[in-house]
Amino acid sequence: QASGNSRTLVAYLSRSGNTRVIAGQLQRRFRADLFEIRTAEPYPEDYEETVERARQHRDSAATPPLAESVGDVAGYQTVFLGFPIWGMALPAPVRTFLTTHDLSDKTLVPFITHGGYGTGSAPRSVADLASGARILEPFVLQADQERETLNRVTAWLQAVEPEL
Ligand SMILES: Cc1cc2nc3c(=O)[nH]c(=O)nc-3n(C[C@H](O)[C@H](O)[C@H](O)COP(=O)(O)O)c2cc1C
Known part of the structure; x- marks a missing residue:
């Protein structure tokens, strides 16, 4: 968590880890402080509930309170x-952060991961919510979707279950 003497902060939200990998690389590269955006009331473990x-x-347009x-x-x-x-948008916890x-x-400097549908309204939201900042072009990366993993595992389990 943020505490050191670095002039650079890496703040991130990540559920399934894709964005966390990038955050870790930036932290090491810039000897930055790392801050994970977490809500006071945690999101559900279950994907569909999330x-x-x-x-x-x-x-x-909720701003759920952060844990810290x-x-x-x-x-x-x-x-x-x-x-x-x-949901084609900036996650609410990041809205709260901003x-x-x-x-x-x-x-x-935004860095954004998505499951194949692009960044939606998120860059616009960041610009609106941090209007006093000098915002650089975001780094955008398509990454694995948890839903796709779950679907594939479901199909595998259907095939393997008769053999168990
Ligand atoms: C609640 C939720 C909503 C999502 N909505 C979208 C979406 O609208 N478009 C998209 O391309 N991917 C969507 N995804 C997929 C994630 O953006 C993508 O897998 C991302 O890399 C996950 O990052 P993380 O592993 O750091 O949590 C969604 C994922 C979750 C959990």
Whole structure:
């Protein structure tokens, strides 16, 4: 978590780990402080329940409270902000992060992973919510979808179950 003397912060949200891999690489490269965006009330373990919660939060433009904030965000010059696309949009916890941390006059570098449908409205939301920051072009990466993994495992289990 954020605490050191670094001038660079890597803040990220990740459920299934894709975005976390990038965050770790950035942390090592820049000797940055790492901050995981977590909500006070955790999202469900179950994938479908998470999709439903994410949908509700998106449709109500919710800002679910975070478990913790960055201690001294003013001390950072550069903030890398990583997140997955949820429902073609910025995940609600990242919305909360941006509304509760003042990133004015900082360089903000988004890095975004998605399951194949692009970044949707997220870049626009980041620009709106961090209007005082100098925002660089986001790094965008298509990555595995948890849903696809679950579907493939379901098919495999259907095939293997008669043999168990
Ligand atoms: C709740 C939820 C909603 C998602 N919605 C989308 C979507 O709208 N478009 C898309 O391309 N991928 C979507 N995905 C897939 C993720 O964006 C993609 O797998 C991402 O790399 C996950 O990052 P993570 O492993 O860091 O959590 C969704 C995943 C979840 C869990």
